[in-house]
Amino acid sequence: MTHAFHSLTLADIARHLDVPFDGNGRTPIRGLATLRDAGPDQVAFLANRAYLKDLADTRAGAVVLHPDHGHECPVPRLELDNPYLGYARLSGLFDPVPRRDQPGIHPAAVVADDARLGEGACVAANAVVESGVVLGSGVVIGPGSVVGADSVLGEGTRLHANVTVCHGVVIGRRVILQSGCVIGGDGFGFAHDGSGWHKIAQLGGVVLGDDVEVGSGSSIDRGALGDTLIGDDVKIDSQVQIAHNVRIGDHSALAGCVGIAGSTRVGRHCMLGGGVGLSGHLTLCDGVQVTGMSLVTNSIHAPGVYSSGTGAMENHQWRKNAVRFKQLDDMARRLTRLEKHRDGGSR
Incomplete structure (x- = not known):
């Protein structure tokens, strides 16, 4: 559903993106929509080649797309090297969230x-x-x-x-905290005496940099001694758990349900997919991407894309593979013996 609270013209849209356009600049634009659903008074965008099939039949008033696809566009176009960024910039013009905040x-x-x-x-x-x-x-x-x-x-x-922002938390400028998130709750710290648990007081705090956003239902725990530190321009999705004394570098992004155990350090410009888990006391260098549902148990010292786990498959095939997985160690030992036997026999 696209909300339209005011109308701009195609010329206004082009000026906002600072790009040239073809077509009637007086065309009214009242919102954004997908290529398939857009009408003549809406702007669509093409940032993923998977939706290129919808371009030829679009009824949009204009389309934001890469110059490579401009010749395929049947309606007025706005060409950008990064169409998705263009869409992001336009979305703020039609944001339906009410802003009726009264100072005081x-x-x-x-x-x-x-x-x-x-x-x-x-x-x-x-x-x-x-x-x-x-x-x-x-x-x-x-x-x-x-x-x-x-x-x-x-x-x-x-x-x-x-x-909930707990005591002694420092939050930077232009930070957005979505409903239900908790910043500065106690970290998970307990000592066991052999028969029961004893709580460790969490004496540190939390520091969020500028332009951070934290999604609904996420928790960032305070440090046990020093502070938990979240850098500038870090984007944290919903249902994310960040444990005590974690440090996350500037411009990193964490998708939904990421869990980071205590004292782990995540570098700058890192991206963690949905459901990623990081064990405690690890270091991820700058520029690391971890794909969804991966478990990281060792530090990563070279930038790049990392994955673990297996993709979904039919259950009967997965059950067979699970059995084979249990046999891998025995198979490796047998292979090693065969190689030694072969090498010994060749001399």
């Missing part, structure tokens, strides 16, 4: 007397801002959210509804 404190909010609110900050209904908190200019604290004591939020940061 809602009567149903609770704000400590010594909390400091920057110019234009907004604290919505049923939010709680505890003692010693500093909110930068333009910060929005959504309904039901909690900001713990002595936390600092940089300018332009937005907490959606029901976000």
Whole structure:
């Protein structure tokens, strides 16, 4: 479903992308849609060759695409080397999320007397801002959210509804925290005495850099001693677990259900696919990509794409392969004996 809250012209769209176009610049554009579903008042985009089959029949008012496909486009086109980035830039023009934030404190909010609110900050209904908190200019604290004591939020940061920022957390500028995420909860630290567990107090904090986004239901635990550190421009999807004292470098991205155990370091410009698991105390260098559902148990010191696990297959075939997997060690030993026998017999 595409929402249209205002209308732009094709010329407006082209100016926003800073690209030339062909066609009628006065054509009204009221939203974005897929190649297959777009109508004459919508812009579509082609960033994946899998959808090239839909280009010839599109009814879009214009299409954002790579110059290589321009000659195949039957409607006005906007050519970019990175069409997906163009789509991302246009999406903000038609974002249906309401922005009705009123600066100030809602009567149903609770704000400590010594909390400091920057110019234009907004604290919505049923939010709680505890003692010693500093909110930068333009910060929005959504309904039901909690900001713990002595936390600092940089300018332009937005907490959606029901976000929990625990005590002593430092958050940079223009950070977005989606509903239900928890920043600065206790890390998973316990010592066993042979009969039961003893909790280890988590004495560190969490530091988020600028332009970070954290998806709904994700948790970033505070450090046991030092801080858990998330670099600038890191994008974290929903249902992600980041344990105590993890460090993630600038511009990295984590897809849904990633789990990172304690004290692991992830470099800059890394990408972790959905369901990836990283064991604790590892290091991933800059530029590492790990494909979905992979388990990483050793440090990675060279950039590149890494995978583990197997793709889905018919169950009967998987069961056969599982049996073979159990036999691999015995097969390897037998192969080694055969090679030794062959080499010995050849002398």
